[in-house]
Amino acid sequence: MFEPLKKRIAEEGQNLGDGILKVDPFINHQVDPILMDACGQALADLFRAVHPTKVLTAEISGIAPALMTAKYLDVPVVYARKHKPVTMPDTVYLTVAPSHTKGRMVELIVSPEYLANGERVLIIDDFLASGATIAGLVRLAQTAGATLVGIGALIEKTFEGGRDLLSYLDVPVEALVKIDSLDDGQIIFAEA
Amino acid sequence: MFEPLKKRIAEEGQNLGDGILKVDPFINHQVDPILMDACGQALADLFRAVHPTKVLTAEISGIAPALMTAKYLDVPVVYARKHKPVTMPDTVYLTVAPSHTKGRMVELIVSPEYLANGERVLIIDDFLASGATIAGLVRLAQTAGATLVGIGALIEKTFEGGRDLLSYLDVPVEALVKIDSLDDGQIIFAEA
Secondary structure, eight states: OOHHHHHHHHHHOEEEETTEEEOIIIIISEEOHHHHHHHHHHHHHHHGGGOOSEEEEETTTTHHHHHHHHHHHTOOEEEEBSSOOTTSOSSOEEEEEEETTTTEEEEEEEOTTSSOTTOEEEEEEEEESSSHHHHHHHHHHHHTTOEEEEEEEEEEEGGGOHHHHHGGGOSOEEEEEEEEEOGGGOOEEOOO | OOHHHHHHHHHHOEEEETTEEEOIIIIISEEOHHHHHHHHHHHHHHHGGGOOSEEEEETTTTHHHHHHHHHHHTOOEEEEBSSOOTTSOSSOEEEEEEETTTTEEEEEEEOTTSSOTTOEEEEEEEEESSSHHHHHHHHHHHHTTOEEEEEEEEEEEGGGOHHHHHGGGOSOEEEEEEEEEOGGGOOEEOOO
């Protein structure tokens, strides 16, 4: 458990019900760059031994933690786009994944220019919940012929089962803070 | 002119025509976190004297430069959302701005929770082109009762006139690299 992030969630996180934890004051709408930098360093330390050559995340809220993690690993970060910009080539890697917060499927798109055969990919996101978005990023990495070497998140909601969903991948899955329950308006952290 | 960024644009930037400069390998889809960190430090140095208390940007591609700038200023960064997430309150600040790359109007939404009366706001974005997105962020800051203290960008396309559009604001406008022309498939930097 990464105490600076746990402390911040305890102080400023809001349980909105329906399993939704609002962390907009320091992660998702407003970002505390000093905290995020420290989180990136902590995640980088957890994965340095598996030698990632690239960090992969999904826009939008994965960008800040992935960027800071990539900085400490000194590797590039690629963020999957949800809409294909005009600067992308005609042929891309695309997968669809259900979005819990949007209540519909979203597209995740990566250009083959920046995700290649032989890369050692570390996936970083803000939340590990159902694992659906991360599983989508895994499919993109696999389609590119890259090797997945790890999965990291700032916050894991253990009760949504994402870790089980991803266990078949046989790579390290790490979260800086684990939350076991958001029932009854509370925020119950996992035992250290 | 910030030489590390200028050099990278000269080496890896692609002129796609129609005034579009592709910087996807190091800014817009893949991000070089070491370069972005250096850019954030350079932008922070340019604006430290105007004492910002908050950095404001727009998702998606503004997040990386704004986050790094905010880190060196030790202030929070807020990124305007283009879609209102479920974690946002019912009543928000919203403006619309034309998107050059999308060819349509997009919404820019900020929660009043994180943009308040009395804040000293520094706007940071990846590009200063027509100034339309930045002008939208200015309207959000003004609506919130905040004081605009500066506008910074990684790359200015001087030929799109954004600087003139924003000149009535009477705040410092800075760009790390200025490009005077993308005609004839070339990338012509401004004289130093």
